[in-house]
Amino acid sequence: MKKKRNLGNPVGVKDYEGYLFLIPLLIPYLIFTFSMLATSFGLSFTNFKLNKPLEFVGLQNYQVLFGDKKFFSSLLNTLKYVAFTVPCMLMIPFLLALMLNSNNLRARGFFRVTFFYPQVIAVSIITVLASYIFQPYTGLVNGLLQTFRLLSPEVEILWLADKNLVWVTIVIMAVWRSAGYNMIIYLAGMQDIPDSYYEAADLDGASGLQKTWYITLPCLKSIHVLTLFLQLIASFKVFSQIYLLTEGGPSGATRTYIQYLYETAFNKWQLGRGSAAAIVLFLIILLVTRVQLKISDRFSD
Amino acid sequence: MKSKARKFVFYFFLIFISLIWWLPLIWTVIVSFKPVGTPLANPATWFTSANTLDNYHYVFTNSQSHIPLWMFNSLLTASVSTVLIVILAALAGYAFSCFNFRGKQFWFWVIMSGMMIPFQSLLIPMYIMFNRMRLLNTYLALILPYLGSAFGVILLKQFIDTLPKDLFDAARIDGCSSGRIFISLVLPLIKPALASLCIFTFLQQWNDFLWPFISITKQNMMTIPTGIVLFKSQSEMDKGYAMAANAVAIAPVLIAFLLFQKNIVKGVTLSGIKG
Numbered sequence: 007m008k009k010k011r012n013l014g015n016p017v018g019v020k021d022y023e024g025y026l027f028l029i030p031l032l033i034p035y036l037i038f039t040f041s042m043l044a045t046s047f048g049l050s051f052t053n054f055k056l057n058k059p060l061e062f063v064g065l066q067n068y069q070v071l072f073g074d075k076k077f078f079s080s081l082l083n084t085l086k087y088v089a090f091t092v093p094c095m096l097m098i099p100f101l102l103a104l105m106l107n108s109n110n111l112r113a114r115g116f117f118r119v120t121f122f123y124p125q126v127i128a129v130s131i132i133t134v135l136a137s138y139i140f141q142p143y144t145g146l147v148n149g150l151l152q153t154f155r156l157l158s159p160e161v162e163i164l165w166l167a168d169k170n171l172v173w174v175t176i177v178i179m180a181v182w183r184s185a186g187y188n189m190i191i192y193l194a195g196m197q198d199i200p201d202s203y204y205e206a207a208d209l210d211g212a213s214g215l216q217k218t219w220y221i222t223l224p225c226l227k228s229i230h231v232l233t234l235f236l237q238l239i240a241s242f243k244v245f246s247q248i249y250l251l252t253e254g255g256p257s258g259a260t261r262t263y264i265q266y267l268y269e270t271a272f273n274k275w276q277l278g279r280g281s282a283a284a285i286v287l288f289l290i291i292l293l294v295t296r297v298q299l300k301i302s303d304r305f306s307d
Numbered sequence: 308m309k310s311k312a313r314k315f316v317f318y319f320f321l322i323f324i325s326l327i328w329w330l331p332l333i334w335t336v337i338v339s340f341k342p343v344g345t346p347l348a349n350p351a352t353w354f355t356s357a358n359t360l361d362n363y364h365y366v367f368t369n370s371q372s373h374i375p376l377w378m379f380n381s382l383l384t385a386s387v388s389t390v391l392i393v394i395l396a397a398l399a400g401y402a403f404s405c406f407n408f409r410g411k412q413f414w415f416w417v418i419m420s421g422m423m424i425p426f427q428s429l430l431i432p433m434y435i436m437f438n439r440m441r442l443l444n445t446y447l448a449l450i451l452p453y454l455g456s457a458f459g460v461i462l463l464k465q466f467i468d469t470l471p472k473d474l475f476d477a478a479r480i481d482g483c484s485s486g487r488i489f490i491s492l493v494l495p496l497i498k499p500a501l502a503s504l505c506i507f508t509f510l511q512q513w514n515d516f517l518w519p520f521i522s523i524t525k526q527n528m529m530t531i532p533t534g535i536v537l538f539k540s541q542s543e544m545d546k547g548y549a550m551a552a553n554a555v556a557i558a559p560v561l562i563a564f565l566l567f568q569k570n571i572v573k574g575v576t577l578s579g580i581k582g
Binding site: 013014015016017018019021022023024025026027028030031032034035036038039040041042043045046049054056102105108112115116117118119120121122123124126127128129130131133134135136137138139143144145146148149150152153182187190191194239243245246250264267268271272277280281284285287288291292295 | 317318321324325327328329330331332334335338346347348349350351394395396398399401402403405406407408409411414417418421423424425427428429430431432433434435436438451452453454455457460475476479485489510513514516517520521531532533535536538539546549550553556557560561563564565568571572575576
């Protein structure tokens, strides 16, 4: 007695049983991810407003978007953030992991906690904290710089008011918060490098620097690629940590792409145009992910 | 001798950076105990000026402060959504790992590819839908959108893949149903993975900002991360209150992190490797 199509389930297991376990997840997943994306796509061709009849406007939202100076300046600001943070978020975590991975390090657990703990604190809490820390006259940063005579007591650095300096502040905050995350990924990668590589290098009399350059760095190739792309995508999606700190200021210098989307949709209530911006965001992330898959495929074979 | 000096420089440097990393937290705690208007720019004054519990008193008892309520909201919604996310992920992981069904490859691909859709591009239809259903400013708004976690499915599927399938076959011969096997065999065997996923998910839910920020506008429904923003951009006079509120908001996650460090670190490693 052979069934028409044997799917290879154990005896007594019906072929539909898998679905019984999958469906509880699948239904909310399809509703809250794919149908939302499809709706977003549909809305981007309308001038949807709450409590008003829907009107189809074709590509008008996209045309307005691409004609909007603010759209490009916010995209540029996000790219700036990506350009500033991605190198920092690869180098600094790598160096931290290198230090934490050194042989016979005492209190390794303590140092791991030290660099990772900001990661478990909500971004909004961190920005409230940062807004006080970087305040002139009463803030921690200027106070410390003056105490240690790195800054004259009469001078106050306006960390958030200058359109260039504000980026330094943002990057410092981002590194402080997130370096630990990438550090953990690097640490895991370093622990997978066989000790015998280093022992062989020791026999050849290699210095610590040489070992790092010729063994650690190249052995972590796939981790570099992974971290690079995770960070690219995470940095591209930046919003709350900048928005809550600067509200996009001074004069729009730090308005990010998501903030543009957020303001278009939830301040001006132009939900159709906001959807167009959301679809552009999706396409950008899709493109980056495609490139990532291509590159990591090449590394794996 | 040379190596000893080197070691000293190394530790000095490492401890120096560690201090920088801890400073914001130390400062938060110190400011939270200082009366309004205490000048604190100079570290020497941190230990010499008088301390007070007024800020904490305000945070916990003043009717203007919703901190205890926000804590409750965060705890409730983060717990419920975590439990549901993990259960659904375990069921789906079990389905992919232990069963064959038509369209299995397809659905796995769907779940994988859903991971790269940025949540930010779904905000508008999500808002419209919750608005239509009159669910904005409710707990459901803070639970429902998160229920499909692709990361959890993939993580747990891989864990269940490593379990010996003979065990399940033996159980089947003894007359166990698929559901029974899931509850009595699979769940106990993947406990470590469940623990990591739970803690990782809980922290994520507790800290989530963007969607709660958009879907919750009533102060009494806010969670800690969205509520705490109200403490920002207020005057210097409120610094002590803001820092006390921050300290109260940080304490539970920090304690959870210290207790479950290993699980959280494991979650990060896995999330990184899975990408």
